[in-house]
Amino acid sequence: MSPGPAAPTPRAPAHAPSRTHPEKATDTMAKRIDVSGLTAFYGGHRAIDDISMSVEPRSVTAFIGPSGCGKSTLLRTLNRMHEVTPGGRVEGKVMLDHEDLYGTSVDPVAVRRTIGMVFQRPNPFPTMSIYDNVAAGLRLNGDFRKKELDGIVEKSLKGANLWNEVKDRLGKPGSGLSGGQQQRLCIARAIAVQPQVLLMDEPCSALDPISTLAIEDLIGELKSRFTIVIVTHNMQQAARVSDRTAFFNLSAVGRPGKLIEIDDTERIFSNPSVQATEDYISGRFG
Amino acid sequence: MSDNALTDRPQVTGPPSAGPSLARRRLPRWTPALVVLVSVGLGVGGGSLAGWESRVQQGLIAALLSVIVTYALTSLVEDSRQARDKVATSVVWVCFAAAVVPLVSLAWTTVSRGAELLDGYFLSHSMGGMTNIEEGGGVYHAFLGTVEQVGLATLMAAPVGLLTAVYLVEYGRGRLAQAVTFFVDVMTGIPSIVAGLFVLAFWNLGLGFGPSGFAGSMALAILMMPVVVRSTEEMLKLVPNELREASLALGVPKWRTVLKVVLPTSMGGIATGVMLAVARIAGETAPVMLLVFGNPLINPNPFSGAQESLPLYVWNQYKLGNAASIDRAWAGALTLIAFVMLLNLLARGIARWKAPKGAGR
Ligand SMILES: Nc1ncnc2c1ncn2[C@@H]1O[C@H](COP(=O)(O)OP(=O)(O)OP(=O)(O)O)[C@@H](O)[C@H]1O
Ligand SMILES: [Mg+2]
Numbered sequence: 001m002s003p004g005p006a007a008p009t010p011r012a013p014a015h016a017p018s019r020t021h022p023e024k025a026t027d028t029m030a031k032r033i034d035v036s037g038l039t040a041f042y043g044g045h046r047a048i049d050d051i052s053m054s055v056e057p058r059s060v061t062a063f064i065g066p067s068g069c070g071k072s073t074l075l076r077t078l079n080r081m082h083e084v085t086p087g088g089r090v091e092g093k094v095m096l097d098h099e100d101l102y103g104t105s106v107d108p109v110a111v112r113r114t115i116g117m118v119f120q121r122p123n124p125f126p127t128m129s130i131y132d133n134v135a136a137g138l139r140l141n142g143d144f145r146k147k148e149l150d151g152i153v154e155k156s157l158k159g160a161n162l163w164n165e166v167k168d169r170l171g172k173p174g175s176g177l178s179g180g181q182q183q184r185l186c187i188a189r190a191i192a193v194q195p196q197v198l199l200m201d202e203p204c205s206a207l208d209p210i211s212t213l214a215i216e217d218l219i220g221e222l223k224s225r226f227t228i229v230i231v232t233h234n235m236q237q238a239a240r241v242s243d244r245t246a247f248f249n250l251s252a253v254g255r256p257g258k259l260i261e262i263d264d265t266e267r268i269f270s271n272p273s274v275q276a277t278e279d280y281i282s283g284r285f286g
Numbered sequence: 287m288s289d290n291a292l293t294d295r296p297q298v299t300g301p302p303s304a305g306p307s308l309a310r311r312r313l314p315r316w317t318p319a320l321v322v323l324v325s326v327g328l329g330v331g332g333g334s335l336a337g338w339e340s341r342v343q344q345g346l347i348a349a350l351l352s353v354i355v356t357y358a359l360t361s362l363v364e365d366s367r368q369a370r371d372k373v374a375t376s377v378v379w380v381c382f383a384a385a386v387v388p389l390v391s392l393a394w395t396t397v398s399r400g401a402e403l404l405d406g407y408f409l410s411h412s413m414g415g416m417t418n419i420e421e422g423g424g425v426y427h428a429f430l431g432t433v434e435q436v437g438l439a440t441l442m443a444a445p446v447g448l449l450t451a452v453y454l455v456e457y458g459r460g461r462l463a464q465a466v467t468f469f470v471d472v473m474t475g476i477p478s479i480v481a482g483l484f485v486l487a488f489w490n491l492g493l494g495f496g497p498s499g500f501a502g503s504m505a506l507a508i509l510m511m512p513v514v515v516r517s518t519e520e521m522l523k524l525v526p527n528e529l530r531e532a533s534l535a536l537g538v539p540k541w542r543t544v545l546k547v548v549l550p551t552s553m554g555g556i557a558t559g560v561m562l563a564v565a566r567i568a569g570e571t572a573p574v575m576l577l578v579f580g581n582p583l584i585n586p587n588p589f590s591g592a593q594e595s596l597p598l599y600v601w602n603q604y605k606l607g608n609a610a611s612i613d614r615a616w617a618g619a620l621t622l623i624a625f626v627m628l629l630n631l632l633a634r635g636i637a638r639w640k641a642p643k644g645a646g647r
Contacts, residue, residue: 081535086459113537123528127550127640137536140546186532193536 030057030227031097031114031196033078038092039256040073040082047073049256050092053246055197060223062238062265063231065248066280070257071231072120074248075199078229079115080108096197113141116195120202122182124174124189131170133185137193152192160188161218180211187218197227204237216241235281239269247277313363318376321359325351345387349380393623400620403613409621412594413582421610425618427584428599432625434588435499435578435595436568439506444560447514454515455522456544473512481508482573490577497579499588502595505573510563517559521552554637561633565626571597596622 033055040048048070055061063071076082077090080101094101101111124133132139134153153170157163162184166177174185183203190198200219204212219228219241232238238245246262261274272278329348338344356376361369411424450470454463485505489495525548533543549556579592580602596618603615 079535081531084531084534109537109539111537112535116537117531117535119528119532119535121528123526123532125529125532125547125551127547127553136533137538140533140536140538140542189532189536195537 030225032057033197033227033229034093034095035074035078036093036095038074038077038090038094040070040077040091041087041089042073042085043087046256048077048248049258051259053259053262055227055229056244057227058223058225059243060219060228060230060241061262062242062245063229063248064233064235064238064245064280065257065260066250067233068253068257069248069250071248072201073257075117075201075229075231078197078199079117080111081117083108113137113193114195115197115199116190116193118183118187118190118198118200118203120205122179122186122206124177124182124185126173126175128174129171130166130174130177130185133174134188134192136189141193156188156192157185159191159218159222160184161214162188178211180207180214183207183211183215184218187215191222191226195226197229198222200228200230202231202233205233212237235269239265245269247272247274247280249276249280311363313360317359318356318372321352321355322348325349325355349383352376353380396616396620396623399613399616400618403617404620408614408617412584414584416582418606418611419608421613423610423614425596425599425614425621427581428594428596428618429621429625430584430586431499431578431581431588431593431595432568432597432622434586435503435506435574435593436564438500438503438588439510439567440560440564442503442507443510443514443563447511447560447563448518448556450511450515451518451522452544452549454519456540456548470512470515473508474516476509476512477572478505478509478570479572479576481505482576484508485573486576496590497577497592498590499578499585499593499595502574502578502593503588505577506567506570509570509573510567513563513566514560517562518552518556521555521559522548524555525551550640553640557636557640558633561629561636564629568626568629569597569622571601574598575601596625 035054036052038048038051039046051074063075065071073082076085078094078101082088082090090102092102096111096114100106124130125136128136131153134156135149138145138149138152154163154167157166162181165181166172166185174182177185183206187200187203204215207215216237219230222228223243230238230241242265244262245265245268247260247268248257249260250257260276261268261272263272268277269281272281278284326348328351329344329346333339333344333347338347353373353376357369357373360372407422408424409429410426411422412427413423414427416423450466454466458466482505485501485508489501489504490497495501529547529551530543533547534540538546574595575598578595578598580598581592581594585591585593600615600618600622603611603618606612
């Protein structure tokens, strides 16, 4: 598992602007998302209603809000995973730079290659080794550049801060790792396909504070290359990692969730423009 | 049966002044063994005295006795909750024995009667050129026939069954999926002779082919397919949706997700299901009798001419009714059981080898 000669030396500090390697072209590829008039259904149930917002490139946007207000649903509409759920249906527009993700000729598979996702519960493929898990996105897509694969796997694992812990057991099953390591493995798997946007649905909710910290640091590093959207129930986490924060709420149980406001994180946490946001953040909700 | 006296809640009816005591009077640990011994003794002894010769009757009496005695003893010495616990435990044991005793006795009879004849000679010779009352002869032609027929049936049924299950779990929505499920259920209930008659009418009478191993394996495939569909379906449903989503979110197309993530994850279970279906059809006699016809000679070609098969061999030899042929029937039965057992072991091996590699395995 020796890194190929072309494999880069340990990653330069994430915010370093100058990059010379050709594959670093991805740096400039982080994309902007514009959501307008988005409504999502589960069968007849309207889960989110008329949401319009934008996600800036190369930044972290946090989604906060009470349980059931549709944060996960909105996140999944952003890479067309919502329609995987039986009965899942979407109205409205999601623009990735200048392309409508829900345009008629758009291939959902291509969308998901561009917009990666990390789930709430770590879900490494149980039949695959650590190495194979990271390589899965490339291999399953028929991308068989074996020599490069070694380099990409190492780079992704380093990118996910996991390399040192697993470099001696790349052939071991991925499910043999701890929860936090598994989650970082899933992040490595997601960034190995070099997406331009990374969606994370409560990536730390099953983790201890140390693993959480590791992942938060990782998010800080990754944002120089990816556009990141993270759902979290942890206010401190939102305040720590995100540049912008969107607050969602629902008017009553069973009603669709709505976007209340989106603004710079600093402003949301110090001086939000809507009273409900302040109530929620300060715990005076409900 | 466990040492749960400490966790028992104190009885509400206990003396309130003394405070709740957690200890209970308990029967010694060897009581169940003693009760079983005594009641078996009583069952056998009393049964013989009363003139009931049948072992089954005696066993039933012993089982009933041990349940009653356990209940009486426990409710006398311990309390009524413990007594009910003990009764439930002994009923479970009795059911276990009722299930295992016939199984063990069947295996024992087959092994003890079949083992004398089962040797290299028996496995490597056919019945060619033999008169029926002669000793000697062998099972090779039947074994070969069974392997070929079952192999062909599996080649036909397993892929179709697997793909059907994949369709039902991964793609099927609406009317078509419902219809497929319904017909698979109906097919599960088809008696084997009906499958045999269907192929006979269609292949032999309709299209005019003669008896052959292939005709038999078509009937076997009809019997096998629904079993494969059902077991594979259940296994695919066990694969967590998160894994599918993880793969889809990597931008992997659905068919590759199914092929590379869903199927490998459930491969162990699927292999076991297919092997169980194989074991089920390996013992089928009726369709083989109709379609393969039976043949004392070695016919290695399953596509033309009558063949033999193990269950058919056992039946034919037993029907001849002389000492030598009945010995051969038992040895043939033992061969069949051993063959099915080997397949089962193979399935377990595959299941273990292919099982998801978790931390705790
Ligand atoms: N698979 C589903 N089928 C039907 N309704 C669903 C499904 N998943 C979610 N919903 C409904 O959609 C609404 C939004 O759910 P969603 O999971 O997006 O909430 P959330 O904001 O992510 O909540 P949490 O913070 O608890 O994760 C809820 O009313 C929920 O009941
Ligand atoms: Mg959620």
